[in-house]
Amino acid sequence: MSAEGRQVMRAAIYGRKSQEKAEAVERQVETARAFATQHGWSVSDAHVFTDNGISGAEFIDRPGFTALMSAVKSKPRPFEELVLMAPDRMGREQYRTNLALLDIVEAGVRVFFYSNGDELKLDTPIAKVMLGMQNFAGEDYRAQIANKTREALRAKAQAGHVTGTRTYGYDHVAVSDHVERRINPDEAAVVVRIFETAAEGHGNRRIVNTLSAENVPAPGRKGWSKQVLKTLLVNDLYRGVVCFGRSRSAARGGSASTREAAPKAEWTTVARLELRIVSDELWAKVQRRKDATRAHFRRSADGRLLSKPESGLTAEHLLNGIGRCGVCGGALTYMSRGTRTRRSRYYCATRLHRGSCENGKGVPKVELDKLVRDKLTALCADEDQVQSLIDESRERYARTHAAQSAERANVEKETTKLEAEISRLVSALAAGTASADITGAINERRSKVEALQVKLSEPVALVVDKLAVVEGLRRAGLMVLADDREARHALRKLGVDRVVVTPDDAGGWTVEGVADLARLVGVNKGSAGLPPISPHIAGE
Ligand SMILES: [Zn+2]
Numbered sequence: 124m125s126a127e128g129r130q131v132m133r134a135a136i137y138g139r140k141s142q143e144k145a146e147a148v149e150r151q152v153e154t155a156r157a158f159a160t161q162h163g164w165s166v167s168d169a170h171v172f173t174d175n176g177i178s179g180a181e182f183i184d185r186p187g188f189t190a191l192m193s194a195v196k197s198k199p200r201p202f203e204e205l206v207l208m209a210p211d212r213m214g215r216e217q218y219r220t221n222l223a224l225l226d227i228v229e230a231g232v233r234v235f236f237y238s239n240g241d242e243l244k245l246d247t248p249i250a251k252v253m254l255g256m257q258n259f260a261g262e263d264y265r266a267q268i269a270n271k272t273r274e275a276l277r278a279k280a281q282a283g284h285v286t287g288t289r290t291y292g293y294d295h296v297a298v299s300d301h302v303e304r305r306i307n308p309d310e311a312a313v314v315v316r317i318f319e320t321a322a323e324g325h326g327n328r329r330i331v332n333t334l335s336a337e338n339v340p341a342p343g344r345k346g347w348s349k350q351v352l353k354t355l356l357v358n359d360l361y362r363g364v365v366c367f368g369r370s371r372s373a374a375r376g377g378s379a380s381t382r383e384a385a386p387k388a389e390w391t392t393v394a395r396l397e398l399r400i401v402s403d404e405l406w407a408k409v410q411r412r413k414d415a416t417r418a419h420f421r422r423s424a425d426g427r428l429l430s431k432p433e434s435g436l437t438a439e440h441l442l443n444g445i446g447r448c449g450v451c452g453g454a455l456t457y458m459s460r461g462t463r464t465r466r467s468r469y470y471c472a473t474r475l476h477r478g479s480c481e482n483g484k485g486v487p488k489v490e491l492d493k494l495v496r497d498k499l500t501a502l503c504a505d506e507d508q509v510q511s512l513i514d515e516s517r518e519r520y521a522r523t524h525a526a527q528s529a530e531r532a533n534v535e536k537e538t539t540k541l542e543a544e545i546s547r548l549v550s551a552l553a554a555g556t557a558s559a560d561i562t563g564a565i566n567e568r569r570s571k572v573e574a575l576q577v578k579l580s581e582p583v584a585l586v587v588d589k590l591a592v593v594e595g596l597r598r599a600g601l602m603v604l605a606d607d608r609e610a611r612h613a614l615r616k617l618g619v620d621r622v623v624v625t626p627d628d629a630g631g632w633t634v635e636g637v638a639d640l641a642r643l644v645g646v647n648k649g650s651a652g653l654p655p656i657s658p659h660i661a662g663e
Pocket residue numbers: 448449450451452453471472473474480481482
C-alpha cells in the first residue's frame with residue numbers, strides 16, 4: 124500500500140539499551156515520539172519496538188529487533204517511517220547493522236535518526252560508506268568498553284580480589300570495598316585428600332564413589348561427579364596461583380553471548396601463596412598421572428574415541444583390576460607368558476610384586492574370560508535372577524541405611540542449631556552490635572547448613588526400576604560379547620567390581636563376583652553378590 128493516499132503517515136520507533144551507560148529506552152522512545160509528532164506522523168503503540176539490556180552485538184536473541192524486522196517485511200507495510208536515536212541503536216556490529224538498515228530502507232521504510240534529524244540515505248556508494256563509517260565507530264566503541272571491563276577485572280584479579288564465583292576450598296570474605304578468598308580448613312582437607320588419592324592413581328569415578336559413600340559435602344548441590352573432579356584437579360588456585368582470563372567473549376554468528384578459550388599468553392596469573400592448599404610436588408604428581416591417563420585414550424584413525432581406561436593404568440585384559448586373588452584379596456593381573464605348554468594367565472599381583480601370597484597358580488586368561496562372559500550373558504537373559512539380585516540390593520541398602528538414621532538425626536539437630544545461630548547473628552548485625560567479621564561468621568554457618576542439607580536430601584530408600592535394570596542388562600549383555608575393552612566397560616556398567624578367583628584342591632577354581640545393579644540404573648548405593656560360579660576345573 125502506498126503512503127500517498129494517506130492523510131497521516133505512520134512511524135515506528137526502535138529503542139535499545141545495553142549494559143553500558145546509555146540513554147534509557149523509555150527516554151529514547153519519548154524523544155523519538157516527539158520527533159515523529161513534530162513531522163506530523165502518528166505512532167501506534169504496537170509499532171514501538173524496544174530491547175532493554177541487550178548488547179549491540181546480539182542479533183539473534185533480541186526480541187524487539189526481531190519483531191521490527193518482521194514488521195518491516197510484512198505486507199501491507201504497517202508503517203512508512205522508522206525513528207531511532209542513531210545507527211548504533213540498531214547494533215554495534217558493523218556488517219550486521221549495515222545490512223539490517225539496508226533491509227529496512229529497501230523495504231520502503233524511511234529511516235530517521237533523531238540525534239541529528241537526518242534521514243538515512245543508502246542510494247549512492249558514498250552514502251553507504253558514510254553509514255559504514257558510523258557503524259564502524261559503533262563497533263569500535265563496544266570493543267573499547269569490553270577492553271575496559273576486562274582490564275578492570277584483570278586489575279582486581281591481580282590485586283587478589285575475587286571476580287567470580289566461590290571456589291570449593293575457600294570462603295569469600297568482604298574486606299572494605301572488595302571480596303577476598305580465605306582458605307576453608309574443612310574443604311581444604313578434602314581437596315588435599317582428593318589430590319593425594321588422584322596421585323596414587325585412583326580414577327575420578329572411584330574418588331567420586333568414595334566421597335559420596337562417606338557423605339563428604341560436595342561443592343554445589345548436585346554432589347560429587349567426575350566433572351567436578353576433573354575441574355577441581357586442574358584448578359591452579361589450589362597451588363596458590365590465581366588465573367584469570369582463560370575465556371573471552373567472542374560475539375559470532377550474531378550472538379553476543381558466545382565465549383571462546385583465550386590463548387595462554389593472554390591469561391593473567393598471579394601468585395598468591397597464602398591461598399595454597401596443595402604442594403607443588405603433589406600438584407605435579409597429579410598432573411603427570413592425568414597426562415599418562417590421557418595418553419592411554421585410544422582413538423581410531425578418524426579420531427573417534429574408542430575407549431578409555433578407568434585409571435592411569437591400562438586395562439587391556441578383561442579382568443585386569445577386576446579379578447581378585449581369593450587367597451589374599453590382591454588384584455589379579457595378566458601376564459603374557461604364553462608358550463605352547465603354558466598359556467597366558469592372570470596371576471596374583473601381591474605374589475608377583477611382594478611374594479607375600481602363597482597363591483602361585485595362574486588362571487588361564489581365555490578360560491576365565493569366557494567363563495565370566497558366559498555367566499554374565501546368561502544373567503542378562505534371566506529375569507528371575509535379576510529380580511532376586513534387585514531384592515537383595517534393596518535389602519542391603521535398607522540395612523546400611525538403618526545404621527545411618529542415627530547420623531541423620533544428628534545432622535538435623537546440627538542444622539537447627541546453625542540456623543538459630545545465623546538468625547542470632549543477623550539480628551546482631553541489624554541492631555548494629557555486631558563485631559567486624561560477622562558476615563564471615565554468617566557465611567561460614569550458611570555454607571555448613573548447605574552442606575548438611577545435601578546430606579539430608581539423600582534418598583532414604585533405594586528405588587530401582589526392574590524394567591530399567593533389565594534393559595540395562597540387555598545392552599550390557601550385548602557389550603559383554605564384544606572385544607575385551609567393550610566387555611570391560613560392560614562389566615563396569617554392570618557394577619561388577621570384583622571377580623574373586625580362589626584355587627581349590629582339585630586344581631580348579633571357584634569364581635565369585637559382586638555386581639552392583641543399582642549403578643546400572645544410576646543409583647549410587649546398594650550391591651548384591653553375584654551367584655558363585657563354581658566349581659570350575661580348568662586343565663593345564
Ligand atoms: Zn594372592
